[in-house]
Amino acid sequence: MFVQLYLSQWREFARDRMALFFTILFPLIFISIFGLLYGGGSKFDEKVGIVLEDQGPIGPQLASAIEGLTQTPEGQDADKNVFSDMKFSRGNASDLESQLQKGDLQALVIIPAGLSESITSGQPASVTVKVDQSSQVFAPFFQGVVDSIVQKVDQGITQSKPMLTMQVQSVLSSQIRGIDLLIPGILAMSIMQLGLFATAQPMIAMRTQGVLKRFNATPLPRWMLLVSYVAMRLTIGLLQTIIIIAVGKLMFDVAILGSIVALLGWLLLSILMFIAIGFFVAAIAKTEESGNAITQLINFPMLFLSGVFFPVTGLPDWLQVVVKAFPLTYTVDSLKQVMINAPPINTPMINFVVQLGWLVVMTVLSIRFFKWEAR
């Protein structure tokens, strides 16, 4: 019974080109367009700051070795040196740190005062590298390169135990790449539209066309119909997630920084919440036309104001109050946090409680107002 219902809905969905377009292709088109807008070349053009506090011989040697990355050795093609477009700047620690936080720098190398002295006196010392994790390709690459320079310099000092080491600190700037922010945003958008367009509309259609009534005339229990309906939407949501994340990863190198389990948990909560909102729309809308109008009324403000395309923090204060009422705001925030370690707008607890609240309230109201028959 369940399998047949599930399969039937799946076939109905998979044979509907419009539904396929809006659930699968539409988000991908968005990603591609914005990806091209945000996209860059294949060379690193990141800016790196160097704080040289060490007065001894080793510090300056390290600094110039790192800065030497932009130089292409004799006889090699400069086009093949991926670091040739990088910019280095020196300065004091506090200035450069704040530039790193703002996203003006993507990495910072700190060679602390007294480094040479401690090494010559036999004490190990370390260089600190702070990298902006949002530059997801550059960060690990640069770390590796600095590490190899540090090891080389260390081997020049002594043949025995390593004296000079590298410490890495991850930093998240306030300017994560646009495409990094876009992927969780598009995912949130797809989930919302799954709830609105793919849940509310077919349910209203099934009611107005008498499909629900026909099912009621059979021994099929209502809960079974609902469970298969929700299960089917969960599958689509998961499919959308996989496709969007895969495209983000393969085309734009957007990695998932948080845990997959946590991501799945947040996705499940958001999908269920928007399915519940979809059911509520289906409960209050009498016709497919009014259902469509209500859906658009919910869709548009949230789509543009809840942080899918630009951050909520940039909005005027009065609008931020409005946006705080939108469930999508919390979905976008929670997904950005778990996927790309974006700076939080709300604590995870608030994101969880608000979305759970929407889920519960919408479910209760849907049960209260849902009609099985058009009339």
Place this chain on the structure above:
Amino acid sequence: MTAIQVENLVKIYGPLRAVDGISFDVAKGEVFGMLGPNGAGKSTTTEMIEGLRKPDGGSIHVLGHDVLKNVEPIKQRIGIQLQTTSLFQKLTTRELVKLFASFYKNTLPVDEVIGLVNLEEKVNTASKDLSGGQRQRLAVAIALINDPDIIFLDEPTTGLDPQARRSMWDVVSNLQKRGKTVFLTTHYMEEAERLCDRVAVVDHGKIIALGKPQALIHDNFDETALEFSNDEQLPESLLATLPGVERVQNENGITTIYSKGVARTTNALMALVEQQQTELRGFTIRAATLEDVFLKLTGRRIRD
């Protein structure tokens, strides 16, 4: 043994008594029809018997079960074709029948019910690509999938062309031959006369006549009908004085004269037409039908 037992059934929508104290029994193996115009309360009655609507009064027993108390055991044993059902648009005939088969404990083979409604050639056609008649037969196939004891057909041929209608009639006749109880509603008197063992004629939520179609006609008429239309409208009072005439009825420009002496009445009518220098259009002489019964009882035609 009665299949359906309805007593004093009432359904009220606001100021309207859509079903106003209807009672009847349907025997097992019988083809029972409700005949009446749109809005007479046929579908409402049907859906109350099927357990889809709650009545405001009266009692319903189907196969011995009280529908108002517990409809679930009945659902396994009845098959329903609703007046309008569009199912999943993009599923094929076979997929839809298979889907509904999964809801029931006992089912007939999918291909067998598709064969019963002669849809073998359309098994892999999406339901949206079926014609109106084919879609109705698919709805009947779905109604048959659980090998039901009673089959409800609500206006099975409404909107169908004559050929599709005849094809549906064959399906119903086959059901009857298989010993099934069929409960159908229609506003085509020809359909009721042809298919039904007994007919309940309904109007404004009430049964105004109940019995075998031929008995209903004979009880109300031992006359023959002469029907025509006439631009100048020969006055009813004048027509009523022609020899052999029992009654004259005028409806939508069509005049019907009920006569006990066809030859005398026809001759006199023709003489009258000649004398008045007028013309008769569409002049026919026919036996009385259920339509005439309805016209006599309500003063209106069914299809109004």
